[in-house]
Amino acid sequence: MEQPENPAEQPIVSDRVIINGSETPLTLTADGKLRMWERGQRCLTVKKEVLGFVTEGSKIRIRAVVKGGGAGICCVASKGALVRKDFVFQPLSNDSLNLWSQKLRQYIDSLGKYLNFLILILTINFFLVGTGNGMVKSLLDSVGYPCTAPNAVLTIIRGHKRSLDVATILQRETKFFSILMLAWGLVADIDIESEKYRWMGSARIDFYGLQRILHLRQYNGCVSFVPAPGFETYGEPTSYPNKSTGKPDSCNPSEEESIKVRHHGYQGPNIDLENLEWRTISGPFVSVWLHNVPWGSEGTLAAPDAKFSDGYLDLIIMRDCPQLALMSLMTGLNDGSHVKSPHVTYLKVKAFVLEPGPQTKEPTKEGIIDSDGEVLARGKGTYKCDQKAPMAYDKLQIAVHQGLATLFSPL
Structure with missing residues (x-):
């Protein structure tokens, strides 16, 4: 067999083996390709497709995950669901069996495949x-x-x-760490209040979303932020809004009764927020939505320009928006086109302060603040208002620590 010129394609081990009753060449190359010649050349990419292997008597069984839709294991497969598949071969001698076992183990170990x-x-x-x-x-x-x-x-x-950015949400002495999103207004109302229809599965979001659009709420309030480079023209200049109103949780009679989260260790990013250039936008708002990653759910591309570790949160604001336009806008969540609507303000921020207020039409009722799908604060008159929340329905601050967390990633 002709030797390849590319060093990455040089064989680590190569020998004739038996596959499906037929004798055929099998090669493990330096770049982790397991190549066989059975009804044409086929291969496995060890780094991406091989989970491990086991020796069964005189045979070696390689456990793999490959893309379905094709016949056998191929280097190039049609795009489809991943399926489990075992590949079994039999070396022609004990020496060959031991050599294959040794070289496969060494290569897989070098990739750090054995996880806790x-x-x-x-x-x-x-x-x-x-x-x-x-x-x-x-x-x-x-x-x-x-x-x-x-x-x-x-x-x-x-x-x-x-790497993944982590947002620290701060209200007085209480801290909450977020990796996905924070919402107030329409999005939070749909996310939390639709829990009463959880038996519907994911369809509850669309079902209750339509109800909320038909009976649209707007909220008074104010948002302040430190814009990312290129977004400095959004809003009006302001100073750092660092002081909390000190208002107790309107849903819970005593602030001391709210759940307190004690942190030992990491306390959030070390950023001098007071000396940054702050901007502000006043309500009323239909929705305020902060996103750390592009997708809010499998069918909601909330922040199409969001990055995992750019050090910024994507801010999506909806203010005055007619119901008909809002229905059209919400359908754009599937592909991210909603951010191009004239009723949407979309920008990136390094830090953020939310000052939530009551509903415009019913001032005795307030709203819900939602982070990563969980209730962060409940105002008076809201869904399950009698339940305690980690924070009060009051001013809160958010700052981003770039690349603090680590995620498993496909590549």
Whole structure:
């Protein structure tokens, strides 16, 4: 067999083996390709497709995950769902069997394939639970993979990593760390209040979203922010709004009764917020939405320009918007085109302060602040107002720590 000129294609081990009853050449190359010649050349990419192997008597069984839709294991496969597939071959001698076992083990070990199973299980839970799965959708979509459970699990098994920004939400002495999003107004109302229809599955979001558009609420309030470069013209200049109103949680009679989160260790990014250039936008608002990654759920491309670790949050603001235009705008969430609407303000921010107020039409009722799909604060008159929340419905501050967290990534 002719030797390749490319060093990456040089064989680590090459020998004749038996596959499906036929004797055929098999080669493991330096770049991790397992090539065979059976009804034409086929191969496995060890780094991307091989989970491990086991020796069964005189045979070696390679456990792999490959794309479905094609016959056998191929270097180039049609785009489709990932499926488990085992590849079995039999070396012609014990010496060859031992050599193949040694070289395969050495190559797989060099990739760090052996993961801690406890971490693996915990991380799978992170990927596969919840209605929206916005984080896993963002990760898989970044490399063009469908958002499926097999793809999410394979992402963990491969062990590749990428950095992720972390937002610290601060209200007086209470801190909350967010990796996905924060919402107030329409988006938060739909996300939290639709819980009463959880039996409908993900359809509850569309169903309740239509109800909320038909009975649209607007909220008084104010947002202040430190814009990213290129977004300095948004809003009006202001100073750092650093003092809380000190108002107790209007849903809970005593602020001391609110849940207190104690932090030992990391306390948030070390940023001199007071000396940054702040801007402000006043309400009333239909919705205020901060996003750390592009997708809010599998079907909601909330922030099409968001990056995993650029050090900024994407801010999406909706103010005056007629109901008919809002229905059209909401359909644009599927592909991110909503950010081009004249009723939407879309920019990137380094830090952010939210000062939430009451509903414009019913001033005795306030709103909900939602972070990563969980209630952060409940104002008076809101859904399940009697339940305690981590924070009061009051001014809160958000700052971003670039690349603080690490995620398993497809590539």
